[in-house]
Structure formats: C-alpha cells, structure tokens
Amino acid sequence: MAKKILVTGGTGFIGSHTTVELQNAGYDVVIIDNLSNSNIEVLDGIEKITGIRPAFVQGDCTDIATLRKLFDENPGIDGIINFAASKAVGESVEKPIMYYRNNLNILLNLLDLMPVYGVKGFVFSSSCTVYGEPDENPITESAPTKKATSPYGATKQMSEDIIADVIKSGSPIKAILLRYFNPIGAHPTAEIGELPNGVPQNLVPYLTQTAIGIRKELSVFGNDYDTPDGSCIRDFINIVDLAKAHVKALERMLENKSEEKLEVFNIGTGEGLSVLQLIDAFQRATGVEVPHKIVGRRAGDIEKIWADPKRANEVLGWKAQETIEDTMLSAWNWQKKLRERGIM
Numbered sequence: 001m002a003k004k005i006l007v008t009g010g011t012g013f014i015g016s017h018t019t020v021e022l023q024n025a026g027y028d029v030v031i032i033d034n035l036s037n038s039n040i041e042v043l044d045g046i047e048k049i050t051g052i053r054p055a056f057v058q059g060d061c062t063d064i065a066t067l068r069k070l071f072d073e074n075p076g077i078d079g080i081i082n083f084a085a086s087k088a089v090g091e092s093v094e095k096p097i098m099y100y101r102n103n104l105n106i107l108l109n110l111l112d113l114m115p116v117y118g119v120k121g122f123v124f125s126s127s128c129t130v131y132g133e134p135d136e137n138p139i140t141e142s143a144p145t146k147k148a149t150s151p152y153g154a155t156k157q158m159s160e161d162i163i164a165d166v167i168k169s170g171s172p173i174k175a176i177l178l179r180y181f182n183p184i185g186a187h188p189t190a191e192i193g194e195l196p197n198g199v200p201q202n203l204v205p206y207l208t209q210t211a212i213g214i215r216k217e218l219s220v221f222g223n224d225y226d227t228p229d230g231s232c233i234r235d236f237i238n239i240v241d242l243a244k245a246h247v248k249a250l251e252r253m254l255e256n257k258s259e260e261k262l263e264v265f266n267i268g269t270g271e272g273l274s275v276l277q278l279i280d281a282f283q284r285a286t287g288v289e290v291p292h293k294i295v296g297r298r299a300g301d302i303e304k305i306w307a308d309p310k311r312a313n314e315v316l317g318w319k320a321q322e323t324i325e326d327t328m329l330s331a332w333n334w335q336k337k338l339r340e341r342g343i344m
C-alpha cells in the first residue's frame with residue numbers, strides 16, 4: 001500500500017516539483033492550495049510528467065475546518081510537507097500582520113491536527129534566511145541563527161522554534177527542517193516551473209523574462225560588495241535537486257531511519273556563485289544575451305551566503321546533481337514554453 005503524503009502549497013514552484021518526485025518515488029499525493037500564488041493548470045503539468053493527477057483540494061490551510069475535512073476525506077495520510085506560506089521578502093516588510101497570521105496559523109493548524117489523524121512525519125520548508133548575514137561561509141546547520149531581516153524570515157525562525165517546542169512537549173510526530181538556499185530552474189520537460197505573479201522579485205525569473213523580451217533590462221542590485229566581482233553571492237540550487245531532498249527527508253522519517261524526532265539540514269550545492277557569474281552562466285548555456293545594468297544595492301540583501309551541505313550529503317543521503325548550465329537551460333526552456341502557450 002503506497003504511503004500517502006499531504007503537500008500544502010503543492011501547486012507552487014517547489015510544491016509542484018516535489019509532488020512529481022514524490023509520485024516518481026511511489027507515494028500517493030494529496031495537494032491543498034488556495035491558488036493565491038499559483039494556477040490550477042499546474043496539475044495538468046504534473047500529470048503530463050508522471051501520468052498521475054494528484055488529488056487536489058482548493059482550500060486555505062489557515063482554516064482548521066478545511067483541514068479537518070481534508071483529513072476526514074483522505075484517511076491514512078502518513079506525512080506532510082508544508083510549503084503553504086507567503087514568501088515575498090519585500091511584501092512581508094509592508095504587510096507583517098498578514099505574514100505572521102498566514103504563515104504561523106498554517107503551521108499551528110497542521111501541528112494541531114497531525115496527532116489527531118495519526119500523521120507521523122512533517123517536513124518543513126525553511127530557509128537559509130534564518131542565518132541572516134553569515135559570519136563565515138560555507139555555512140553549517142550549527143551556525144547561529146540571527147535576527148531575521150524581514151517578517152518573512154522571522155516567520156521561518158518562529159516556525160522552527162514552534163516545531164521544536166511542540167515536539168519537546170511530547171507530540172508523537174517527527175519533523176525535519178530543510179533550510180533551502182536559492183531554488184532556481186524548472187523541470188527538464190518544461191511542463192512545470194517558476195511562475196511568479198506580476199513583476200518577479202527573484203533573480204532568475206526576472207532574468208529569463210528579460211532574455212525573452214518581456215522586461216527591458218535586468219538590474220543588478222549592487223557591485224560594490226566585498227566579493228570577487230562585487231555582486232552578491234548565493235547558493236543557487238536546482239529545483240529538481242531540491243525536490244528530491246524532500247523525498248529523502250520523508251523516507252528518513254517514515255522508514256524510521258533515525259531515532260531523532262527533530263533534524264535540520266542545509267539544502268544547497270555548497271558552491272557560491274555571484275549574480276554576475278549566474279548571468280554569464282545563463283548566456284553561455286543558452287547563447288542568449290541578457291541586457292543588464294548595475295544599479296544601487298537592494299535593502300535587506302545578504303552580501304554572501306552558501307551552504308556546507310555535508311550533513312545532507314552524508315546523513316540524509318542527498319546531494320545536488322545538476323550543473324548551473326543545465327539549470328539555466330531548464331529555466332530558459334520553461335520561459336519559452338510559457339511564450340508558446342501565450343501565458344507570457
């Protein structure tokens with residue numbers, strides 16, 4: 001009997017790619033999403049890739065009655081991966097109450113209901129944002145977390161603490177926190193990918209929209225940082241590699257591979273790449289020029305951060321595989337597919 005996994009926010013960028021990898025690994029997937037930042041057509045893309053259309057509930061995880069109904073109508077859920085959250089750093093500064101209410105209520109509802117419905121494993125979508133500006137790189141899981149530079153980052157830190165407190169209180173669940181670095185790219189079939197609403201805040205979707213002519217020019221936010229070429233450094237991780245880390249985390253808990261009830265893993269490549277190096281990688285991989293200019297720094301940006309993924313490699317048994325060139329190519333193919341479909 002296949003194990004059943006609830007993926008909240010499963011029609012989103014990371015949720016949809018994770019659903020594909022869960023189905024590839026033989027799991028049954030139920031998605032709940034309020035479609036506030038994604039489209040129902042993502043289900044078609046998932047089905048085209050795996051041949052399996054995940055069960056879907058359109059609903060808001062901040063409403064506990066909606067979740068109870070989902071658990072009652074989908075008995076036997078063994079694990080949950082929680083992606084559902086508001087996640088725009090800049091927007092969180094303007095709307096802190098919405099971010100705290102949304103992100104924390106979703107988490108509290110899920111933690112409340114898991115023991116009631118016998119759900120064992122919980123994978124939480126955390127972020128390297130919890131580290132703030134690292135004192136040194138590459139950064140390990142034992143590095144100190146610093147005061148978040150945005151309400152978005154604060155909700156990630158608070159969520160990690162809430163999960164730890166709930167487990168400490170004797171809750172029967174197990175949890176794994178995956179601290180992502182910068183997820184980028186798209187599925188190699190170009191059937192699913194990143195589709196931000198409005199003007200993209202993140203680098204790669206803005207870059208591919210510039211490359212295809214939707215945006216006039218990519219602004220590089222600063223080249224006066226203490227880095228080799230002056231632009232910020234990040235650990236850009238391929239979205240399919242990232243999705244596979246979630247399957248590993250679930251297996252670890254559901255197959256009782258660890259006695260630990262709470263574990264944390266940095267999910268990154270271990271390689272730092274600057275903004276200008278990423279632009280160059282895109283141009284080399286695709287042969288497409290990206291008009292770009294240096295402008296002033298963006299408030300709140302971290303100067304440089306990249307992961308030490310040793311624990312994920314050796315303990316979780318997961319390692320990033322995709323090259324940055326192949327990842328850039330996947331992002332470009334996805335952008336061209338959106339154009340073909342007349343979506344943008």
Ligand code: WQD
Pocket residue numbers: 087089127128129181182183201202203204206218219220221222232233234275298301
């Ligand atoms: C990366 C670099 C920008 C846009 C955030 C969140 C993180 C996660 C990913 C949700 C920075 C530069 C960007 C542009 C640019 N969010 N940049 N021009 O800020 O590292 O991480 O998104 O899960 O938690 O913190 O990602 O892609 O916005 O920026 O020069 O048009 O690209 O200054 O140095 P970031 P990003």
